[in-house]
Amino acid sequence: MSPAAKSPPAPLEAGRASSGRYSGWRLFLEGLTGQRGWSRAWAKAAPRPRYRVVIVGGGGHGLATAYYLAAEYGIRDVAVLERGPIGLGNVGRNTTIIRSNYFHPENIRFYEFSLKLWETLEQRLNFNAMVSQRGTLNLFHTEAQRDLFTRRANMMRLHGVDAEALGREEVKELVPLVDLDNGRYPVLGGFLQRRGGTVRHDAVAWGYARAASEAGADIIEHCEVTGIRREGARVSGVETTRGAIGAEIVCLAVAGHSSRLAAMVGLQLPIESHVLQAFVSEPLKPVLDVVLTYGAGHFYVSQSDKGGLVFGGAIDGYNSYGQRGTLPMAEEVAASAVTLLPGLARVRVLRQWGGVMDMSMDGSPIISKTPLEGLILNGGWCYGGFKAIPAGGLTTAHLIARDEPHPFASHLDLRRFAAGRTVDERGTGPFPYAH
Amino acid sequence: MLRIPCPWCGERDETEFRYRGDASRERPAGDAGLTAFTTYVYARENRCGWHLEWWLHVGGCRRLLKVLRHTLSHEIRAVGGPGDSLG
Numbered sequence: 001m002s003p004a005a006k007s008p009p010a011p012l013e014a015g016r017a018s019s020g021r022y023s024g025w026r027l028f029l030e031g032l033t034g035q036r037g038w039s040r041a042w043a044k045a046a047p048r049p050r051y052r053v054v055i056v057g058g059g060g061h062g063l064a065t066a067y068y069l070a071a072e073y074g075i076r077d078v079a080v081l082e083r084g085p086i087g088l089g090n091v092g093r094n095t096t097i098i099r100s101n102y103f104h105p106e107n108i109r110f111y112e113f114s115l116k117l118w119e120t121l122e123q124r125l126n127f128n129a130m131v132s133q134r135g136t137l138n139l140f141h142t143e144a145q146r147d148l149f150t151r152r153a154n155m156m157r158l159h160g161v162d163a164e165a166l167g168r169e170e171v172k173e174l175v176p177l178v179d180l181d182n183g184r185y186p187v188l189g190g191f192l193q194r195r196g197g198t199v200r201h202d203a204v205a206w207g208y209a210r211a212a213s214e215a216g217a218d219i220i221e222h223c224e225v226t227g228i229r230r231e232g233a234r235v236s237g238v239e240t241t242r243g244a245i246g247a248e249i250v251c252l253a254v255a256g257h258s259s260r261l262a263a264m265v266g267l268q269l270p271i272e273s274h275v276l277q278a279f280v281s282e283p284l285k286p287v288l289d290v291v292l293t294y295g296a297g298h299f300y301v302s303q304s305d306k307g308g309l310v311f312g313g314a315i316d317g318y319n320s321y322g323q324r325g326t327l328p329m330a331e332e333v334a335a336s337a338v339t340l341l342p343g344l345a346r347v348r349v350l351r352q353w354g355g356v357m358d359m360s361m362d363g364s365p366i367i368s369k370t371p372l373e374g375l376i377l378n379g380g381w382c383y384g385g386f387k388a389i390p391a392g393g394l395t396t397a398h399l400i401a402r403d404e405p406h407p408f409a410s411h412l413d414l415r416r417f418a419a420g421r422t423v424d425e426r427g428t429g430p431f432p433y434a435h
Numbered sequence: 436m437l438r439i440p441c442p443w444c445g446e447r448d449e450t451e452f453r454y455r456g457d458a459s460r461e462r463p464a465g466d467a468g469l470t471a472f473t474t475y476v477y478a479r480e481n482r483c484g485w486h487l488e489w490w491l492h493v494g495g496c497r498r499l500l501k502v503l504r505h506t507l508s509h510e511i512r513a514v515g516g517p518g519d520s521l522g
Contacts, residue, residue, distance in 0.1 A: 257483075259481035268474070268481075269478065269479070270478055272456070272479050272481050317454050318437075318504075319457075319481065322506075322507055326437070326449070328436060361477045361479075417476075418469065418473040418477075430476050431456075
């Protein structure tokens with residue numbers, strides 16, 4: 001073992017982490033001195049008795065909210081409480097896809113805002129999140145589906161978002177692996193959003209944690225919230241496994257477990273928790289350079305920079321808090337994969353895992369105040385939360401700092417269900433099984 | 436894979452069934468008002484623990500079953516017909 005590997009990370013000064021600015025030049029300089037000058041990316045903070053804002057959940061949305069509160073709205077008296085270590089929840093369990101190909105105008109605006117934030121994220125956070133705009137290609141297999149996708153693409157273009165229609169030959173050129181004439185669901189064409197793509201999800205958690213910590217927020221790991229304190233109609237703090245913490249504002253960003261936290265103050269949400277599986281294959285030579293989705297089933301796949309095919313399908317289909325999937329869905333996903341990409345039939349799956357999703361009753365997220373004053377909810381992401389991290393964080397921070405919803409997220413209010421203003425992207429009514 | 440003991444068909448794979456959600460909700464009276472109906476249609480207890488739920492045995496007897504299942508361990512404790520109370 002080299003001396004460098006043995007030496008412990010440089011101790012942090014009390015207060016803020018200073019990991020310094022990351023750059024190619026710094027990497028070169030550190031290389032000359034055995035890479036011994038690096039310090040922790042973010043400070044391992046201990047909880048203080050009181051904060052202005054306590055964010056429950058150190059996943060993508062919680063960390064992004066803390067970062068934008070400090071960086072955009074000047075609120076630095078913020079703690080992010082995470083039950084485990086940073087990065088092991090849904091932010092590290094998704095299939096890393098970013099896109100803004102939605103139909104409803106308010107959804108297009110919100111997700112396009114997010115996509116634009118992704119485009120400049122690495123420069124802002126000074127962290128390499130490997131944002132790769134390789135394109136997302138949605139295949140269609142019937143005439144009716146072509147009409148549906150055309151309608152969606154036209155709506156996107158009306159709102160200034162890129163969408164292109166591809167014919168069969170263009171699909172084949174872009175993805176030679178696709179079996180256009182597969183026996184069951186021949187491919188008729190596809191829609192491509194070139195600005196869609198993938199991002200390295202772990203780096204998103206680390207990058208936001210580092211930037212939030214640098215900007216003044218406390219990132220407190222291994223601190224589970226066990227209760228929410230209230231004074232009359234107002235929230236006053238949280239009980240945790242590391243003691244009580246007072247707060248003016250408590251923000252829940254615990255997707256998958258929103259109902260459990262809300263139940264601590266007697267609130268029922270329009271959410272069910274379901275498990276979604278994801279899979280990674282053994283590493284392959286480059287075979288797929290877009291994000292590809294299958295239109296005749298629920299299946300999406302991309303190839304990571306390490307070569308593994310990252311893919312997934314639909315939720316298992318019944319309420320679950322278990323972070324593991326069952327085999328019938330694994331079989332269905334594999335069947336979709338082999339129908340669409342028969343050349344991959346003999347590729348072995350390396351890993352499989354599950355994440356617990358907040359499935360909301362209209363398939364759209366919730367960024368909202370709640371009946372308990374000072375309690376803010378960021379949740380209900382179904383399985384589209386990853387792509388929304390920058391916009392979700394920024395608009396949640398806006399709601400906390402300005403006490404009014406961000407114009408791009410006002411449609412995500414919790415009261416929409418009672419008011420009949422649901423954002424039903426799929427158009428299937430009140431069932432928690434949509435995207 | 437869940438194995439659901441259907442009272443009429445015996446123990447079968449989950450793939451024979453279709454999940455129909457929370458069975459603990461009761462439809463309010465017609466004049467119960469907006470809040471009661473909003474709660475009925477949208478709000479869910481979504482418990483991490485024992486959960487009363489509907490399963491339709493589409494690939495078998497086509498009857499609707501009420502099942503008491505644990506949402507973390509997936510253990511099934513009781514199965515009955517729609518009128519049964521499984522507490």
